[in-house]
Amino acid sequence: MTGTAPAPFAADDYRARRERAALAAAGAGLAGLLVAPGPDMVWLTGYAPTAETERLTLLVLTPGGAPVLVVPALEAPDAARAAGAPGLTVRDWTDGTDPYAATAALLDPDGRFGISDNAWSMHLLALQKALPGTAYASLTDALPMLRAVKDPAEVALLAAAGAAADAAFEEIRTVRFGGRRESEVAADLAALLRRFGHSQVDFTIVASGPNGANPHHEVGDRLIQPGDMVVLDFGGLRDGYGSDTSRTVHVGEPTDEERRVHDLVREAQEAGFRAVRPGAACQEVDRAARAVITAAGYGEHFIHRTGHGIGVTTHEPPYMIEGEERPMVPGMCFSVEPGVYLPGRFGVRIEDIVTVTGDGGRRLNDTTRELVVVD
Secondary structure, eight states, X not given: OOEEOOSOOOHHHHHHHHHHHHHHHHHTTOSEEEEOTTHHHHHHHSEEOOTTXXXXXXXXXXXXXXXXXXXXXXXXXXXXXXXXXXXXXXXXXXXXSOHHHHHHTTSOTTOEEEEOTTOOHHHHHHHHHHOTTOEEEEHHHHOTTTTTBOOHHHHHHHHHHHHHHHHHHHHHTTSOOTTSBHXXXXXXHHHHHHHTTOSEEEEEEEEEGGGGGSTTOOOOOOBOOTTOEEEEEEEEEETTEEEEEXXXXXXXXXXXXXHXXXXXXXXXXXXXXXXXXXXXXTHHHHHHHHHHHHHTTOGGGOOSOSEEEOSSSSSEEEEESTTOOOBOOTTBEEEEOOEEEETTTEEEEOBEEEEEOSSSEEESOOSOOSOEEEO
């Protein structure tokens, strides 16, 4: 099944993105980009073919050359209707012919190309066989910032997705938690995300009690108990752009220690947010949040990066982690989500999506970061 991206972008928007991508490829010393079905293709063309097809589908971008979308003939009509199709040459191939030979004719036989991380290995190996003089690099390695800086329309879509996730949290905090299964609350969250406009729900983590000490806990049938801390982490796509937020609630009144740990994470999240500013290295967000938790003696219990980019996927570059020295740029959007995880006991995580502005940062999530007590 194929489709087109739901975000309201015009053909000129996609054309400008392709031109920018081709220039970036040239600047990185690449002979071009080979883009397989997935988020990069959606962002560059508005075309969303199924990623499960075994038939070769590939966008070929070369500096100075016309962009070509190679598609199976049976999918060519859908490709031609994509929002970004104007300005694209759609070149189809039929079953029984060699799509790799046709694609190879578009490429420098001695060139080095960036290729989508999610390209099928059988397609890459077949291209290498057709053009043994070529070399390839993953797009994440070659052009990690290709989609990182959002234009105002993209930021607006991310803000709308964040507001929808916020609305879901405001509703979920009013339901009963105690005595219900994690899976039941997770189903409530998924339904709320859809009610508030999400077309795709990517995750609904409901991690209660000791399960909260696992940052990527898989929702199960554990009964949520009075006295549990519960980490909620949920998001998906609305109008083609992602939401991702975390809040931690408590069933009944928390202990002094639970409040203290939650306050610590809230302080760390605020420190990470305040480190957002143009020109500063991405790692400064991680350093600021981590310093607060480490100073309080919980450093060994903060076991993941502080943030990740978000856009047409819910996880993408840039990553807010030690060693990431790329500067923040207005329009970058990413999470700020420190946490403390105490094995066998409980966990706390607080997450907002933040966009870099001309003089700092702006949160795209606005629900309370105080500890919420639920029934």
